[in-house]
Amino acid sequence: MKTIGIIAEFNPFHKGHEYLINQCKKELNADYCVVVMSGDFVERGAPSIISKFERAKMALSSGADVVLELPIYYSLGSAEFFASGAISLLDKLGVVDYLCFGSENPDLGSLNMIADVLTKEPNAYKEALAKHLKQGASYPVSRKEALKEYFDQDNADFPVAFDILDNPNNILAIEYLKALKRTNSRITPYTIKREGADYHSEEITKISSAQGIRNSILSDRGKSSSVLKDQIPDAALGYFTKYQGRFLDSNDFSDLLYYKLISEKNSGYTKYLDVNEDLSNRILTNLESFTDIDSFCDCLKTKNLTYTRISRCLFHILLNITKENMESYKRDGFTAYGRILGSRKESSALLASLRENAALPMLYRLKDAQKTLSPLELTLFNETLTGSLIYNRIAGNNIGSEYRLKPVIL
Incomplete structure (x- = not known):
C-alpha cells in the first residue's frame, strides 16, 4: 500500500488542490492520500x-482519503511552526511514504540546498542574518539577503534565482524540507509545479489562487458568486454552496479582539506567541485608534513588522496562544495526537493501517481524548476546540459541542 501525504489549508478547496492530489497520486501510483488540514x-x-x-468534505469528494486536523498552534503559526506541526503529525502516522506539495520552483535540489543551510545555520549565514536584522530589515528580507551572502561566500553552484524565496509556496516547501530533516523522517518529499495563478494573485483565471477566490466571494458575502462553478470542482461545489454559516474574514473578530486588548493593556502582550516588546508597545500606543482588525494591522505595520505577522499575532492574543505553551508542545514533539475530521468509505484499509501503525493516539471520537491524551496533549486539544467554538459562534454554525460530532464519512 502506497500513501501520499499533503499539508493544506484548502481555504477554500479549489481545482488547483484537486489537481495536486490526483496528479501526485497518478505520478507516484499511490493508493491513498492523507491530508493534514488547518482547522x-x-x-x-x-x-x-x-x-x-x-x-474536509470538499477534499474527500475530490481525491483525499483521510483528512486530519492540524492543531491551532500550528495552523495559526508561522511557516516554520505550521510545517513542523504538520510534518510531526504525518511522520507519526507511520503510513505516509511521500510528502507531496506544489511549488513555483519544482527543483528539489535547489530547495534542499536552502533547507540545509537554514537547518544547520552555519556561522557565516548566522552572522549575515544578524547584520541585516540589526539594520532594521524584516526577518524574511534578512533571511533572503543572508542566504545570498552565504552562497556567494561559499562559491556554491546555485542555479536558481533567489526570487524563489519571494513566493509563499516555495517558502513553505523549504520549511517542509527543514522539518523532515530535523525529525529524520522516512517520508520522501515530492514536488510538482504549482498550476494556476500566483499565491497572492487576486485575479480570477482558469485556476485561481485561494486568495483570489476568497476575495471574490467576500465581495458580495453571498453564495451566488460567479466564480464558484469555474473554480471549485464539481464534486465539491455542493458542499460549499449548501454551507449554512457565514463566510468569515478577520474583521468579523474585531470586537472580540478589542475587548481582549483593552482587558490586558496594563500587562502588555509579550506572553503571546510571536509578540515582541516592540509590537506590544505599538499595540498599546495605537489602541485608541482601533476600528477593525484589517485597519489596525495597517496601522501597526513597519519596515520589520509585516502585515501577516501582525495579523497572526493579534489572533494569538485573541485565542490565548502563548509562548510558554508552544515551548511545551515543541518539547513534546509538536503534534501528539491525530484527530480525524473525515474519511472515505473506500479507505477502510487505510484507517486500519493507521490504527496499527500510528505512534500517537488517533481520535475517532472526541470523548476518547479524555482517557487517551496526557495532560499536556489534552491542553493542546482543548485550545484547538476552544478556537473552533469561537469560530462557529461568529459564523452562526449552530453545531453545539464538537464532542457530539462524528467524523465525516463520504
Whole structure:
C-alpha cells in the first residue's frame, strides 16, 4: 500500500488542490492520500472562509482519503511552526511514504540546498542574518539577503534565482524540507509545479489562487458568486454552496479582539506567541485608534513588522496562544495526537493501517481524548476546540459541542 501525504489549508478547496492530489497520486501510483488540514484558523493570521468540516468534505469528494486536523498552534503559526506541526503529525502516522506539495520552483535540489543551510545555520549565514536584522530589515528580507551572502561566500553552484524565496509556496516547501530533516523522517518529499495563478494573485483565471477566490466571494458575502462553478470542482461545489454559516474574514473578530486588548493593556502582550516588546508597545500606543482588525494591522505595520505577522499575532492574543505553551508542545514533539475530521468509505484499509501503525493516539471520537491524551496533549486539544467554538459562534454554525460530532464519512 502506497500513501501520499499533503499539508493544506484548502481555504477554500479549489481545482488547483484537486489537481495536486490526483496528479501526485497518478505520478507516484499511490493508493491513498492523507491530508493534514488547518482547522478553523489559518497560517496567514485569519479565520478560514468556511468551517473545517465543509472543507474536509470538499477534499474527500475530490481525491483525499483521510483528512486530519492540524492543531491551532500550528495552523495559526508561522511557516516554520505550521510545517513542523504538520510534518510531526504525518511522520507519526507511520503510513505516509511521500510528502507531496506544489511549488513555483519544482527543483528539489535547489530547495534542499536552502533547507540545509537554514537547518544547520552555519556561522557565516548566522552572522549575515544578524547584520541585516540589526539594520532594521524584516526577518524574511534578512533571511533572503543572508542566504545570498552565504552562497556567494561559499562559491556554491546555485542555479536558481533567489526570487524563489519571494513566493509563499516555495517558502513553505523549504520549511517542509527543514522539518523532515530535523525529525529524520522516512517520508520522501515530492514536488510538482504549482498550476494556476500566483499565491497572492487576486485575479480570477482558469485556476485561481485561494486568495483570489476568497476575495471574490467576500465581495458580495453571498453564495451566488460567479466564480464558484469555474473554480471549485464539481464534486465539491455542493458542499460549499449548501454551507449554512457565514463566510468569515478577520474583521468579523474585531470586537472580540478589542475587548481582549483593552482587558490586558496594563500587562502588555509579550506572553503571546510571536509578540515582541516592540509590537506590544505599538499595540498599546495605537489602541485608541482601533476600528477593525484589517485597519489596525495597517496601522501597526513597519519596515520589520509585516502585515501577516501582525495579523497572526493579534489572533494569538485573541485565542490565548502563548509562548510558554508552544515551548511545551515543541518539547513534546509538536503534534501528539491525530484527530480525524473525515474519511472515505473506500479507505477502510487505510484507517486500519493507521490504527496499527500510528505512534500517537488517533481520535475517532472526541470523548476518547479524555482517557487517551496526557495532560499536556489534552491542553493542546482543548485550545484547538476552544478556537473552533469561537469560530462557529461568529459564523452562526449552530453545531453545539464538537464532542457530539462524528467524523465525516463520504
